[in-house]
Amino acid sequence: MVVLSASVCTRQGKALVSRQFVEMNRLRVEGLLAAFPKLIGHAKQHTYVETDAVRYVYQPLENNLYLLLVTTKASNIVEDLGTLRLLAKVVPDVAGGMQEHAINEHAFELIFAFDEVLTAGGYKEDVSLSAIRTNLLMDSHEEKIAKALQQSKEDAARAEMAKKAKALQEEKMAQLRQQFVSGQVPTGPVGRMEGFGGGGMPQQSGGFMDHFQQQHEQPAVQEEYNPYAALQQPKVSAPSAPKVLAKSGMKLGGMGGGKKDSLMAAMAAEDNLFGGASKGGAAADFGFGAPVAPPAAAPSTPLTLVLEEKITVNMSREGGVEACEVKGILNLTANTDVGAAAVISVNKARLPPSFNFATHPKVDKKGYEQQGVLSLKGGKGFPVGRSVGILRWSYGNDDAAPISINCWPENEGSGRILVSIEMELTRKDLVLHDVNILLPLGTAESPAIESIDGQYKHDPTAGMMCWHFDVVDANTNSSGSLEFSVPGNNPEAFFPIQIGFRSETLLCPIEITGVTNSSSGAPIPNQMTKTFMPDSYQIA
Known part of the structure; x- marks a missing residue:
């Protein structure tokens, strides 16, 4: 058999779908289809009709439609009828019905189905209806495997990109938190803080961390290091010595040859016994847009003493202390020659054994052990205009942590996380000022505050929130709570939490009992300050 074309047409000879299997031009096809209605007449019930050149094999369908095969006259009529059946x-199975609109909508699918039944040249394939369905679906096991491999590669690449993006975001957030706490100038653009919440204080003009104190090369004892001075006007620093620049440091006892002991040099550099700029430089003003502090006034006393303690704390999310260490130092600055001849007396006999004390190697250790007196060996005076550390102490018990934080982020299941935080003062003997609890939010969206004790600020660029108390002590704000919600679904985004504060009360009960002249024993006027602050206070 040779099938010239297969068509689905109307009774008037209009072709809805027509497929040619031999080379035929359009005019001939249209002529053959136009002649078909005239040949079948109105009363004939035959399934084929012949002309001089071709044979029409047809079958009436529903809705006045015909399935028509145009074959050669030499074609096997039995095979033609089998092909027609x-x-x-195939037509209703592919089109889903015998309506004209269904045939038009599935015209291409019907052409593909005709190609499965008849090959190029018009020869019938030995194929069943189920095989035609399978071929039309083009279901290939190899294709499925290839697609599965491609999908797995895409999923792996997408997961790797998400992992790298998360790592970069966490690194960026860690840098922002470090800058946020330490007061360093950010390298990128810094967002502006939104207005105060809770306490209702007016919003400060300027952006978050817009202002920073200018770095000065002056002794550390003159500085009142306060990186958490948010929400208050900056205080004037203690009187400082005239600015003296020294690159190589000075030696006590005149010039001398020989190589310095490496341990001695390291300790001297750490405590600045041989002069030079202070260890941290001038502290940056955390400020929340506070104005820059005015220049420090000239020293008004022969001697300046600073007792400074820093605490490092790592806490769990439930409020338990995992690690805690306190380090303190007594810094001395001789502003004049009178101050250089000072002898410092401390209450050594009353200091608890739980604190470990160590004098600088240049200090007369025997005088300190026997009498609690701090002075340089050989009766030498302290260098003028330099800050020197003469006594250090440390403490490592968990009870030193002054604040505990209990943080509970809960996924509400609606694309938001509800965060409940409790703060409690655990050291009732301390008075803490400018307490700032810094929380990463994992989003730039503003938190929806449900309830709050104290005040808050939000930095959308850093994705962080600052919970602030002016004063925390046994009588004022010894505990507080904060509850808010933010968009998200990752409770881990709120850690680590960092805490900053300052206090004029030390954990160590050290006291300066006397400051006298080494020659005459006369009292020397002095200015003394005490500072206690965190070096790192983190809840992870």
């Missing part, structure tokens, strides 16, 4: 099953 198979195509009559």
